[in-house]
Amino acid sequence: MHTGSCLCGAISFTVSAPLKGPDACHCSQCRKQSGHYWASTDVQRSDLAITGEEHVRWYQSSPRVRRGFCSTCGSFLFWDPPHRESMAVAMGAFDQPTDTHLHVHIFTAHKGDYYDIADGLPQE
Known part of the structure; x- marks a missing residue:
């Protein structure tokens, strides 16, 4: 079981399964x-239970994906992505x-020019 929340605590969540290895997305939207x-x-x-859902606001960032804050x-x-059986949850919001x-960097062709990716992990 893993727990987490937003900065102010209005939204909290519980994941009732082991967490998969996270990815780092370098796309311009992220x-x-x-x-x-x-x-x-x-x-x-x-496996995801959200408390305080009334505080989640959704931004439709593309035709197939929305972002919750x-x-x-x-x-x-x-x-x-509402059409999938899973959604991505921010690693920084999880309790330790x-x-x-x-385990992987994605959309690296779109990364910012102010940093390098030098950790040796796969890049897509």
């Missing part, structure tokens, strides 16, 4: 919304320990 690249893990909807503190928590390690 960078603009999070301020840097965004690390997340995919969670099956059936806290209406009080602005924490970016969820990347949700997560017992995971970053």
Whole structure:
């Protein structure tokens, strides 16, 4: 069982399954919304319980994906493709320990020019 929340605590969540190895997304949308690249893990909807859902606001960032954030503190928590049985949850919102390690960088062709990816992990 893993727990987490937004910065102000208005939204909390529980994941009732082991967490998959997170990825780091370097696409321009994730960078603009999070301020840097965004690390997340995919969670099956059936394993995710959200408390304070009335505080989640959704932004339709593309025709197939919406992004969930806290209406009080602005924490970016969820990347949700409603057509899938899973959604991505922000690694930074989880309480420690997560017992995971970053396993891949994605959309690296779109990464910011102000940093290098030098950790030796696969890049897609």
